[in-house]
Amino acid sequence: MNVQLGKGSDRNNRRYAPGCFVASAAAAAVLAATPALAATQAGSAIANTATLTATTDGGAPQSLRSNTVTLTTAEILDVAIAADRATAETRGGETAAVGFVVTNTGNGQEDYTVVFGSGSSGVAVDRLVIDSDGDGVYTAATDRPLAPGTAVSLAPGQKTRIFVLLDGAQVGAAATITATATARTGSGAPGTVYPAAGDAGGDAVVGATSATASATTQLGPTAGVPMLAKSQSVLSPDGGARAVPGAIVTYRLLASFPTATRGVVIDDAIPAGTTYVAGSLKLDTVSLSDASDGDAGSASASAIRVALGDVPAAASRDIQFSVKIQ
């Protein structure tokens, strides 16, 4: 079973280029092809040519083009990372998927290494998965694994969600998981230059984020969620354990409450093909009458009900009843 965390969608905070008026049709086409870009993409050539028009004495107007100055836009190395949730609950025996969203906030195509750590608490990372379908929820069938150490390649403004899958049984009381994304081209103090390392052979310059960023999710075992476990035992007329007509099936409902819980009622239907064994309802091994009367329990041909009322923290209740296979 999967615990699905990080259902937040990024659809609402997707970045759009600020509205800019473009007169030239050619320029408009280029911008339309990359609508998410706000900054000029790394490697873009900026070419400037002026035209001078003048008249010599008595002559016709003449025009003259200047030299063309061409600049290559350098690549800014920047990154942002955000945890889907500040805290995530884990449960023993279940895999928790903790999501982190990495965004290329620079202006070039960039590879990012994403490293996961758990500080001193020692959380074992089961594996990493890319949210391939982009729905913000870990889906085992469609989301593809990411081998540890593999870089994530992002276009400017592009973002991707990485799920860390954790075995809930290994998460201690106060564990954390931290994801750190770092630009592969280089990181460090803002302004650090990596010559000719940027897109299209231009320079790469570390931006304001130092080209590395971290986000942390606090992990903890699930608290406050009551659990109900049902088990059964069969006693056949011949003394065996085969479920044959006439056999008695005894059900046991074990309810556990990590925190104080108010107004608890447990209902369970009598399975089809069976009849309730009169007087078999028990709460914590004490028999309850079948009638709706002074005690907590009642039973009918179709269902049993036990009203536990207010239950204190760290308590458990044990309910049993029997049915006969017709």
Added chain:
Amino acid sequence: MPNPIRTIAPIAIPLAAMLCAAPAFAAGPLQVEAKVLTEQKTRAADGTVRVALVPARRIVPGDRVTFVLAYRNTGAQPIGNVVLDNPVPKGIAYRAPAATSAAPDLSVDGKTFGPLASLRVAAANGTTRAATPDDVTHVRWRLERPITAGAQGQLAFDAVLR
């Protein structure tokens, strides 16, 4: 008696040859050079920061750049009606006239030129709005006086890389 009426053959005029006779202006006395400069800050020993304009070598989005047009009349005749046109390159956003330069006329469509306050652009809902420096697509200077023989000058505007 001779026939008083003469037939006059039509005279072919070599129009094409006349058009080609115009002198090539690029080889003439006027020169124009474009430069793109960027601010370079250097910190002196006394802690003051000196800002110098140097040819742009590495620019990233957000960097301020100055587009400079330097012109010179190397001939012996004055040159009048001088207009310098500088379409704003893609990726560049116009900001203001450079500190030492005459203010240019601006355009958001390459056709209508004037001060920024006189320009309007189409808005999404079919109306128009006042133009901002980001909307400027063309920069133009008209020199009021002819460039005299041997004279030179410089015009510039500040911009930012988008």
